[in-house]
Structure formats: C-alpha cells, structure tokens
Amino acid sequence: MNTYKTAEIAHRIGIHPNTVRLYEELGLIPRAKRASNGYRVFTDFHLEQIKFARTAMEVEIIQSGLRRKAIEIIKSSTAGDFDRALALTNDYLLQIEKEITSAEEAISIVERLLSGRELELQPKAKADQLCLTRQETADRLQITMDALRNWEMNGLLTVKRKQNGYRVYTAEDLQRLIVIRSLRSANYSLAAILRMLRALYSDPEANLREVIDTPGEDDDIVSVCDKLLTSLQAAETNALQMLVQLGQMKKRFGSNPTL
Known part of the structure; x- marks a missing residue:
C-alpha cells in the first residue's frame, strides 16, 4: 500500500494540510501512524476515506438528523466496518427520498x-x-x-x-x-x-x-x-455515490484497511 505525507495527501485531494489534520482529529479518518521523524504517515485507505467523507459532507443537510447520520456513516467506514456503513447509507438514502417526497x-x-x-x-x-x-x-x-x-x-x-x-x-x-x-x-x-x-x-x-x-x-x-429541494436532490445523488465508494473500498481494503 502506498504511503503519503500530510502535504502529499492534501495535494492529491486538493485541500489544505490542516484539513487533513482536522479530519483526523474529528475521527473522520483513522489516526495516522508516525514515522521515526515524527511525521504522519497516511495510506491509500486514508486517501479514499477522505474522498468518501467529502462526498458525504458536501451538502449541508441538517434536518431530521441527516447530518448526524452522515457522520455516523463516515465513522463506520473509518473503523473499517464497511457492511455497517453500507447499511446506514441505504437507510440514509431512504430518509432523503422521504424528505424529497414530503417537500x-x-x-x-x-x-x-x-x-x-x-x-x-x-x-x-x-x-x-x-x-x-x-x-x-x-x-x-x-x-x-x-x-x-x-x-x-x-x-x-x-x-x-x-x-x-x-x-x-x-x-x-x-x-x-x-x-x-x-x-x-x-x-x-x-x-x-x-x-x-x-x-x-x-x-x-x-x-x-x-x-x-x-x-x-x-x-x-x-x-x-x-434551497431545500435542490439540497435534498444533491444529497440523494451523493448518497448513491457513497454506496459506490463504500463498495469499492470494501473490495479493495477488506476488513483491515489501515494495515
């Protein structure tokens, strides 16, 4: 598995290095191991997990606990529990569809x-x-x-x-x-x-x-x-993409993604 420094992984995704550290502090990605010089060492799983978290959090939907559910999904994936993350995402998608119908x-x-x-x-x-x-x-x-x-x-x-x-x-x-x-x-x-x-x-x-x-x-x-309807529809699209990303990560990283 490839390894990356903080600046390298930030550059690959197009975010600031401080954002990578923030994701780590919030538990949205696993804690990075440290090299002998003290620098953080990130892996391909960290890279894909950050991409996944950004998809899940791209649309600001806070009603009916949807934001909280998105974070729960991210943290399940962070722990390598892809089956739970997939099940939660399916529930999340179903709730978004109900919100769209209601609106x-x-x-x-x-x-x-x-x-x-x-x-x-x-x-x-x-x-x-x-x-x-x-x-x-x-x-x-x-x-x-x-x-x-x-x-x-x-x-x-x-x-x-x-x-x-x-x-x-x-x-x-x-x-x-x-x-x-x-x-x-x-x-x-x-x-x-x-x-x-x-x-x-x-x-x-x-x-x-x-x-x-x-x-x-x-x-x-x-x-x-x-922009409720627009936001819900965007969240629906993102939830479908989350299912794809989770399926790919499960296939690629299995049950020990941080190893």
Whole structure:
C-alpha cells in the first residue's frame, strides 16, 4: 500500500494540510501512524476515506438528523466496518427520498390551496365573518401558540387587532396559516416561506417550486443557504455515490484497511 505525507495527501485531494489534520482529529479518518521523524504517515485507505467523507459532507443537510447520520456513516467506514456503513447509507438514502417526497407534497398542497381546489374552511357566508382568537386559531390548526407567535414575528402573517388590542384571525388568515403549516411540516425554512408568500403577492401565477427554492440576490445569507429541494436532490445523488465508494473500498481494503 502506498504511503503519503500530510502535504502529499492534501495535494492529491486538493485541500489544505490542516484539513487533513482536522479530519483526523474529528475521527473522520483513522489516526495516522508516525514515522521515526515524527511525521504522519497516511495510506491509500486514508486517501479514499477522505474522498468518501467529502462526498458525504458536501451538502449541508441538517434536518431530521441527516447530518448526524452522515457522520455516523463516515465513522463506520473509518473503523473499517464497511457492511455497517453500507447499511446506514441505504437507510440514509431512504430518509432523503422521504424528505424529497414530503417537500414535493407540501408544494402540491399549497398549489391546491391557492387555486381554490381545497375544501373551504367555512361556508362563504360564515367565512367572511370568521373572527378567532390566537388560542382558537392554534387549536383549529393543531399548532402551538409559540408557532403562531414565531410566524408573526418573522413576518409571515400580519394579524389585525380589535380596539382592545387583542389579535383576531380571519378565514383569509387561516388559509395563509395552512399554507405556512404545510411548508413548515416539510422542513422549509421561514425565510423560504416568506420569499414564496411575497412572490405570490406580486405575481399570483408564480411558479411555487422555483420561488421557494431560489433565493433572490438581496436575500440574507440564511435565505441564500436555504434551497431545500435542490439540497435534498444533491444529497440523494451523493448518497448513491457513497454506496459506490463504500463498495469499492470494501473490495479493495477488506476488513483491515489501515494495515
């Protein structure tokens, strides 16, 4: 098996030597043996393991514990337990596929709501007169009061007030809240939902999938980083590549990759 110094392995992969050391400290690659002069000695397995870790961590997906699962996969491979790493990766891929389905379904629900194809909350005559308190609204939608407050504080909903200062929620507010709830349940961020709502206000015929997944040039960094569907699809592609890499490492390095 070939051996490499820290700078050599970093050069082959195209990263800084400090990144190699960081991967070692985090347990994403095995501890390197030391030469008589104290220098670290890396092997072909270290080289392939770094490539694998970079594939697994390329897409920043933190929801539903996906990031944690990716790290668990990397560490299983680091330990040479390729069978466990493969099993975990298959589970990881399955969860990503479920997240994609959930995100797509949420968009479909919103499209039906906004096109009027969903059932009305109330008969028309009563809907115009609907006036609920915050607690009644939360109970009606089966969400928490804190969620309502959070959505309002982040600009997703502006609620009218009575003369006594109490908030009142109308049928139109409830319809908007159902949209927000549907998207939040699929892990769309508040920034992405706000972007979609603003776009629909300007253009009711806007393409929801494009709007919610495409931050504007003036959006802040949190919003720019939020491209849920794009990120999930990229993570799915990477998970498939991880299966290929793990299969190759298992075949090449067997049960004692660091020897």
